[in-house]
Amino acid sequence: MPLLLTIVTMKDIVFNSSPTASVGMEIELQLLNSQTLELVAGILPILEQDSNYPWIKSEFNQATVEIISPVCADIPELETEMLSVLSTLKARCDHLGMTICGAGTNPICDRIYPITPVPRSLILQQDYGYLADMMITFAQHVHVGMPSGEEAIDIMARLKPYLPILLALSASSPFWWGRDTNFACYRQRFLAAMKTYGITPTFRNWQDFADFFVMGKYAGICETIRDIHWDIRPHPDFGTLEVRVMDAQPTLKESIALAALIHSLILYLRLHRQGKVRGYILQPQHWLVERENYFRASHLALDARYIYDTFGNSRPIRDIVVDILDALASTADMLGEGSYLQFLSQRLQTGASYVRQRRVFQETGSLKAVVASLVGELELDLRLYSQKSLIGRSLSGNLH
Numbered sequence: 001m002p003l004l005l006t007i008v009t010m011k012d013i014v015f016n017s018s019p020t021a022s023v024g025m026e027i028e029l030q031l032l033n034s035q036t037l038e039l040v041a042g043i044l045p046i047l048e049q050d051s052n053y054p055w056i057k058s059e060f061n062q063a064t065v066e067i068i069s070p071v072c073a074d075i076p077e078l079e080t081e082m083l084s085v086l087s088t089l090k091a092r093c094d095h096l097g098m099t100i101c102g103a104g105t106n107p108i109c110d111r112i113y114p115i116t117p118v119p120r121s122l123i124l125q126q127d128y129g130y131l132a133d134m135m136i137t138f139a140q141h142v143h144v145g146m147p148s149g150e151e152a153i154d155i156m157a158r159l160k161p162y163l164p165i166l167l168a169l170s171a172s173s174p175f176w177w178g179r180d181t182n183f184a185c186y187r188q189r190f191l192a193a194m195k196t197y198g199i200t201p202t203f204r205n206w207q208d209f210a211d212f213f214v215m216g217k218y219a220g221i222c223e224t225i226r227d228i229h230w231d232i233r234p235h236p237d238f239g240t241l242e243v244r245v246m247d248a249q250p251t252l253k254e255s256i257a258l259a260a261l262i263h264s265l266i267l268y269l270r271l272h273r274q275g276k277v278r279g280y281i282l283q284p285q286h287w288l289v290e291r292e293n294y295f296r297a298s299h300l301a302l303d304a305r306y307i308y309d310t311f312g313n314s315r316p317i318r319d320i321v322v323d324i325l326d327a328l329a330s331t332a333d334m335l336g337e338g339s340y341l342q343f344l345s346q347r348l349q350t351g352a353s354y355v356r357q358r359r360v361f362q363e364t365g366s367l368k369a370v371v372a373s374l375v376g377e378l379e380l381d382l383r384l385y386s387q388k389s390l391i392g393r394s395l396s397g398n399l400h
Contacts, residue, residue, distance in 0.1 A: 018240055030064065102172070170353075184300060
């Protein structure tokens with residue numbers, strides 16, 4: 001057996017190179033009954049409307065719909081593509097008496113929903129049992145193109161200290177099965193119970209990762225990269241580094257702003273490694289400190305204190321976000337993404353999703369009102385995008 005493992009390990013796992021500026025995104029959204037605002041197992045009727053449309057997908061359970069983008073050259077293109085897909089999905093849902101919203105969990109969910117009847121989901125249900133039945137969570141994933149597996153592993157290690165920051169910025173899951181959890185991002189706490197979710201190991205190089213993956217496949221841990229659900233992972237088939245730590249957001253504007261942050265941060269880290277830029281950098285920490293920072297970020301989000309050195313010194317995450325945005329300013333401007341980061345800076349004052357959800361509950365005492373506010377935020381977001389598009393077409397027409 002050891003000889004067989006050695007032979008298999010010698011085979012390289014091919015990493016399909018991508019343009020280093022390319023970006024893509026996946027968002028898991030909640031399917032709701034438009035009258036009761038309860039989750040509804042509606043993905044199969046949505047897919048039946050046009051089975052050839054590739055950008056709307058099923059997810060693990062039937063109350064979830066995933067929208068995905070094509071490979072995009074930059075963030076403005078990503079925004080345009082995701083708006084088109086989201087608008088198509090909204091129209092399909094309206095036709096079927098459903099609506100959608102974005103958040104890491106559903107505040108009024110009180111029952112188990114059927115698993116999507118595809119082989120991968122059914123296997124996962126068998127492996128995880130009751131945990132799989134309870135896994136009604138919703139996330140946002142961002143892919144950034146990498147020229148090689150070596151580059152992906154290097155940037156993955158440099159990006160790891162930033163994952164609690166991204167978790168805090170995206171926190172949108174304070175409620176779970178009808179209760180305030182006292183966490184800003186309870187989705188992360190729940191998924192931490194799963195064997196292949198959570199904090200990413202650190203690898204020395206691409207071969208180190210490839211050896212681990214082959215061992216995991218031989219041992220029955222995974223069959224494909226999709227069976228490894230770390231909060232950041234290399235994706236050899238796509239040639240990307242995939243950041244998976246974030247809650248789904250109530251609005252497309254927020255989702256795109258987070259994608260811009262990741263996109264500009266990855267380029268900044270690459271340039272910093274090459275000595276082409278100097279500025280604020282978060283350093284890797286001991287794995288126990290990584291876990292502590294994760295816990296703090298999921299608990300108090302922007303109000304948490306982040307441990308940043310080997311002496312145990314800490315700072316408020318809110319202040320660290322300000323320093324990160326300042327450091328990224330020139331890189332983001334170079335990419336044409338400065339306005340997206342400015343929006344994130346403004347949101348530090350207006351409140352992230354977990355703050356807004358709790359504010360609605362405090363004012364109304366109703367979790368259904370919280371869900372209604374999430375639905376309303378997305379509908380308003382789409383209207384504002386539509387008005388912006390109409391204004392743009394009007395101005396274009398006036399030029400002629």
